[in-house]
Amino acid sequence: MGKKISNSRDEQQLIDKQNERKNLKLKYNGKENLRFMAEYDYLTELPNRRNFENVLDELIILGEAEIHENTIVLMFIDLDRFKFFNDSLGHNAGDKVLKIVADRINNVVGSENLVARYSGDEFVVLFKGVTDRENINKVAERIQQKLTEPIRLLNNEYSVSASIGISIFPEHTNHIDELVLRADQAMYSAKKKGKNRVEFFNVEIANEIDRKAKIEQNLKKAIDNNELYLEYQPIVNVYNKKIVGFEALLRWKSEKLGSISPGEFIPIAEESDLIFKIGEWVFLEVCEHLSTWSKKGVPSFYISLNMSIKQFEQHNLVPKLEQHIKDFGVNVDLIKIEITESTAMKNSEEILSKLNELNNLGIEIFLDDFGTGFSSLSYFEKLPVSLIKIDKSFIKDITQHKKRAAITRAIVAMTKSLKIKVLAEGVEEIEQYQYLCSIGCHIMQGYYFCKPVPFNYVEAFFHSTK
The missing domain is CATH 3.30.70.270 (Reverse transcriptase/Diguanylate cyclase domain)
Incomplete structure (x- = not known):
């Protein structure tokens, strides 16, 4: 007081x-x-x-x-x-x-x-x-x-x-x-x-600060209390109708606070540096899951996982990830790292160096949420990006808004010229699916195909689609 x-x-x-x-x-x-x-x-x-x-x-x-x-x-x-x-x-x-x-x-x-x-x-x-x-x-x-x-x-x-x-x-x-x-x-x-x-x-600010403090306090114990878990959303090649990969999505169900959206707890984790511990946990979990699926004979597919810009501040980031991959005996080609446009915009020597190290290790870099920031062709000149993900905000109204449709068409054409793969995320309706097929975007992700599923559902999902 x-x-x-x-x-x-x-x-x-x-x-x-x-x-x-x-x-x-x-x-x-x-x-x-x-x-x-x-x-x-x-x-x-x-x-x-x-x-x-x-x-x-x-x-x-x-x-x-x-x-x-x-x-x-x-x-x-x-x-x-x-x-x-x-x-x-x-x-x-x-x-x-x-x-x-x-x-x-x-x-x-x-x-x-x-x-x-x-x-x-x-x-x-x-x-x-x-x-x-x-x-x-x-x-x-x-x-x-x-x-x-x-x-x-x-x-x-x-x-x-x-x-x-x-x-x-x-x-x-x-x-x-x-x-x-x-x-x-x-x-x-x-x-x-x-x-x-x-x-x-005002009261709203006070309540927001109070909630933020509670989230940070409980997030510190989330790993030890087994409150964090991953869900996986399929990434589909619509031409051959096959699942080529999954995106790993972090989830948190707090014993005291209930389910917390990643959009709410990830920024707090970044501010408090808890993101380092959480980010490593996610990578270890993905490696363990890939190893488990491989041993069970599940068909091979890649996992893409999001990496915060804060994680690139770790001087030993790449050697640590490389060691985890070796410890689990995972094929490095099956791990992809997603970075956001805001990370790409930083364009610092430190980030660029680590991205190149990851790429040289065999880990491909995906550029997530493309179109939400100040998109620049310089990304593709400097960064080792192998795939871009068109943000769902473009896909949402693609059949109603001519400009968004035209921008999406231009992005797909550009990536083909640059020999970079393109993925449309947030596909939910058949009209969106049909339009994307018509402009040559053949890798998609969204509720139209499948909602994110728990780890143990992935294997069952493959068996059910044989």
Whole structure:
């Protein structure tokens, strides 16, 4: 629990201390310079995080905000894509941006409110006695508008955007030291919704954070509790009417939370680094299943499995996978790795190197969800991709939308020219199947053929189709 506000009304002590800080800012010699360095950010000359947190402590001690009489508003401002300036233009350019941003925020907010550089590209603003939510929102929007004004760097003009989270005392918390946390959470919600937004803390954000925490907590125990399992969806060559492979799909049925969608728990696994342990578990499970099917004489087919971009951060990723394949005695040709367009877009030397190592090992690389990102032909020039999977969003309305049909036809024609295989995923209706056949797409996957099935159904499925 946070600290509750004191009932003291001694505001003068707080004002005196704030004035002392303002005076201190003007002095740059001897011991006073050391004090300035301790309490102010040298780059922007704004109060630093320590200074800001001292002000919050003083509000707690002095009772500056009483629950029934005063309101305190905190804005948490985070610059969007600030890393671009440091990485592309250099740290000097990044520093210049931060100084300009600090000045612009200060000019909008005014001297009667506290602006501080919290860390890196994060700023906080503390307002006292503001009660009108609409006015608060207008101030936040003015900050955003001011920040988008052009900044000239290295003879070019750039603009900055910011995501802003807002928390209000006592509306959102009765503990003033929780204001920062609530505003920070609202800011992340703004980023999640597309960035360059203003978001007030609300119950929905609190519930989302609570659920996310519960999922992470239970996901840590999921492997040990045998709650994770794989299902397999057939991949069909419609020309010869044969199953050529299966996609391994991760599932989780939590004892406490019930069935959780991969779309919900995978991003949390990536954020918390649990993806490393889970990703290895999936690979081991696939190897074990392939080995079991082989020993039982099930006809040979490949398994494709998804790999998170986070997994490519492991320096020993390829040797570890190679060792697992050897341990199970699995034919390496039967394992395919699926990467998303977002992974391909990273195009880093580290990722490219690992993909080439996997390809040299004999593991083919599939490009998943093609068409959902900024698709580029450069993928096929640089990456060792042997098959692309047309995203189901194109297939869904392919018979109703001429543009989607034309794009799909163009993708199929392009892959043939590049001698790359193409697969349509999410095929659910006979009309979709017929159209894809007519344009020469002969590898498909979707509910039209079969829903994902458990491991032990795969063998039975083959026997039933003999």
